[in-house]
Amino acid sequence: MASLAALSSNLFNGGCLWKYQDELKVSKAGKLRIRVTSMASSSPAQSLQFADGKANKLDKLRIGVLGASGYTGSEIIRLLRNHPHFQITLMTADRKAGQSIESVFPHLVTQDLPNLVAVKDADFSAVDAVFCCLPHGTTQEIIKSLPTNLKVVDLSADFRLQDIAEYEEWYGQPHKATALQKEAVYGLTEISRREIQSARLVANPGCYPTSVQLPLIPLIKSNLIEIRNIIIDSKSGVSGAGRGAKEANLYTEIAEGIHSYGITRHRHVPEIEQGLSEAANSKVTVSFTPHLMPMSRGMQSTIYVEMAPGVTTQDLKDHLGNCYEHEEFVVLLKNKEVPHTRHVRGSNYCLMNVFPDRIPGRAIIISVIDNLVKGASGQALQNLNLMMGIPENLGLGCLPLFP
Numbered sequence: 087m088a089s090l091a092a093l094s095s096n097l098f099n100g101g102c103l104w105k106y107q108d109e110l111k112v113s114k115a116g117k118l119r120i121r122v123t124s125m126a127s128s129s130p131a132q133s134l135q136f137a138d139g140k141a142n143k144l145d146k147l148r149i150g151v152l153g154a155s156g157y158t159g160s161e162i163i164r165l166l167r168n169h170p171h172f173q174i175t176l177m178t179a180d181r182k183a184g185q186s187i188e189s190v191f192p193h194l195v196t197q198d199l200p201n202l203v204a205v206k207d208a209d210f211s212a213v214d215a216v217f218c219c220l221p222h223g224t225t226q227e228i229i230k231s232l233p234t235n236l237k238v239v240d241l242s243a244d245f246r247l248q249d250i251a252e253y254e255e256w257y258g259q260p261h262k263a264t265a266l267q268k269e270a271v272y273g274l275t276e277i278s279r280r281e282i283q284s285a286r287l288v289a290n291p292g293c294y295p296t297s298v299q300l301p302l303i304p305l306i307k308s309n310l311i312e313i314r315n316i317i318i319d320s321k322s323g324v325s326g327a328g329r330g331a332k333e334a335n336l337y338t339e340i341a342e343g344i345h346s347y348g349i350t351r352h353r354h355v356p357e358i359e360q361g362l363s364e365a366a367n368s369k370v371t372v373s374f375t376p377h378l379m380p381m382s383r384g385m386q387s388t389i390y391v392e393m394a395p396g397v398t399t400q401d402l403k404d405h406l407g408n409c410y411e412h413e414e415f416v417v418l419l420k421n422k423e424v425p426h427t428r429h430v431r432g433s434n435y436c437l438m439n440v441f442p443d444r445i446p447g448r449a450i451i452i453s454v455i456d457n458l459v460k461g462a463s464g465q466a467l468q469n470l471n472l473m474m475g476i477p478e479n480l481g482l483g484c485l486p487l488f489p
């Protein structure tokens with residue numbers, strides 16, 4: 087039985103009322119009782135899983151953000167501001183260790199948060215779960231060194247590829263935590279919800295792979311599209327490259343133009359192919375070209391596919407509509423509405439739509455996300471909510487920022 091406070095905090099946070107089955111009852115004592123259950127779990131307050139088995143004074147889970155001085159780390163901080171059951175108690179940085187969060191991110195001046203510490207100085211005995219927002223390569227050894235009772239959502243690419251040889255080929259370095267790799271669950275929430283719920287370590291998907299796999303996996307699973315000749319043209323905002331200073335990301339190098347990069351060799355190719363191959367139950371290869379756009383956040387994937395014989399674009403739409411009908415964060419647009427990145431900015435939504443190509447038998451699928459939210463920290467929070475047995479939309483109620 088959840089408390090009214092828990093219910094009202096869910097609603098306050100944009101909790102999705104349609105996901106809750108509310109049952110009003112008058113108890114013998116004449117008090118109104120509201121029973122709340124969700125798709126993700128039963129009563130949130132009862133299912134919080136403290137790492138040491140003990141509740142704390144605040145009855146909130148203690149969260150560590152590793153890499154809190156980066157873009158995805160600050161996005162986690164922003165989202166957790168509205169979370170009823172998570173409280174940040176540890177934040178790490180590398181070059182910025184020792185600084186206060188407002189000196190690193192002035193927009194967070196109003197928040198009462200701990201100072202940034204180096205990972206080596208962090209006290210992990212005082213946290214229940216961590217978001218790991220570190221560069222790939224550095225992440226594996228750090229996660230390996232954490233107490234094993236902590237739940238971990240890793241936003242880096244280190245645990246996404248099941249095949250270690252493939253990781254080493256595409257990332258150009260040996261994997262240093264191969265045992266943990268076997269334990270990790272790939273966290274594309276809407277597709278792997280059941281596995282994520284019981285995971286201890288979740289490999290949060292890359293931003294491009296999220297925007298591509300959400301529309302394609304259901305269509306491939308149902309044999310509605312051919313698995314050959316899939317062409318993916320993706321575009322990302324500059325925050326996708328992180329906050330670290332790089333010449334290629336200077337205003338003068340990005341503004342007033344766009345450019346492709348990583349042509350035929352971007353490291354998200356094996357990640358996309360892994361997910362699509364699993365859906366197809368046979369090897370899928372794709373043409374994938376990412377582009378850098380002069381915008382700070384946002385991502386669009388335009389995907390060209392060949393439909394299976396006799397299948398129409400309306401069939402693709404109907405199928406995606408059915409698959410995602412009860413999903414809060416994945417939305418198939420109606421009619422010929424075109425997804426825009428500006429309509430998901432700052433939110434956890436993925437908007438998609440399907441259009442007939444002028445070439446018979448082909449369709450064009452467009453999907454948009456905010457690379458820092460559904461493409462990173464929002465999906466990571468969705469996953470940790472699931473892992474903790476609480477409704478997966480908590481903290482994720484913010485609408486897109488528009489205009």
Ligand SMILES: NC(=O)C1=CN([C@@H]2O[C@H](COP(=O)(O)OP(=O)(O)OC[C@H]3O[C@@H](n4cnc5c(N)ncnc54)[C@H](OP(=O)(O)O)[C@@H]3O)[C@@H](O)[C@H]2O)C=CC1
Binds near residue numbers: 155159218242291293
């Ligand atoms: N940006 C995006 O849209 C997405 C990013 N990701 C992935 O999420 C992870 C974080 O990305 P993002 O936030 O953009 O990156 P940033 O470069 O913005 O932040 C990186 C963070 O890691 C810290 N850090 C860097 N090197 C080390 C180290 N050797 N040891 C400990 N801490 C270190 C930095 O600290 P300091 O600043 O003090 O040096 C900073 O806090 C990456 O793996 C990225 O690929 C995934 C999906 C989308």
Ligand SMILES: CC(=O)N[C@@H](CCC(=O)OP(=O)(O)O)C(=O)O
Binds near residue numbers: 241294322323327
């Ligand atoms: C614009 C930009 O540079 N985007 C990054 C991808 C975003 C990301 O961080 O992906 P991972 O989580 O897999 O590292 C890139 O192309 O490498």
